[in-house]
Amino acid sequence: MINDTFENLEYASLLSTFKELLKENKLKFTKQREVILKTLYEQNEHFTPEDLYIYLKTKYPELNIGIATVYRTLNLLEESLMVTSISFGVAGKKFELANKPHHDHMICKSCGLIIEFQNDKIEQLQLDIAKAHNFHITSHLMQLRGLCEKCAKEKH
Known part of the structure; x- marks a missing residue:
């Protein structure tokens, strides 16, 4: 129970920071952007943008999420140091949340x-x-x- 409370507070803080980042960049807070952040927070994996896109399309079929939204959101999160990436050269990057x-x-x-x-x-x-x-x-x-x-x- 204590751990759940900590995780809820940690995610709430992360989400608040994300909302401020979007506002600073004159971008709207959308469900699509939120599930990108939430997935990075909940999954202890390194995602390529394509892997994340496929995962989100499968888990949230009701959401109209585009690959461009995934790329733009990951790039914004990386620029703000909320996520980090590992470069695989021509094979692209894999991203993870930087709160670890x-x-x-x-x-x-x-x-x-x-x-x-x-x-x-x-x-x-x-x-x-x-x-x-x-x-x-x-x-x-x-x-x-x-x-x-x-x-x-x-x-x-």
């Missing part, structure tokens, strides 16, 4: 699987290296690319 605690990613070059991880030793090492170079880190993004266990087995 800091984490890094391992990305399979074959199937696109994304594994999130957090390691205190790596974080401290980065701070130590920055300090040794009199450098102040304001943010960082670590992406390790390779093959997941399944794809590595298939290659051999």
Whole structure:
């Protein structure tokens, strides 16, 4: 019950920030835009705009949601730092909500699987290296690319 209350307050705060962002950009708050944000909040996944569009069309068939709305909303959320993205080059980007605690990613070059991880030793090492170079880190993004266990087995 306490966790549900926290999640409701967290989402309410996120939604309020989103509404302000839309107002600042002279955009209307619509059900379509809300379900994009809500889906990113509720699903612990990394979505391409196309994957998100298909998911929304399936889950909310009554909504008239277009792929352009998904793209524009994700871009607006990314510009405002409410979502982050991982670039897959010509294959595009995958997006996730930025309200998660800091984490890094391992990305399979074959199937696109994304594994999130957090390691205190790596974080401290980065701070130590920055300090040794009199450098102040304001943010960082670590992406390790390779093959997941399944794809590595298939290659051999």
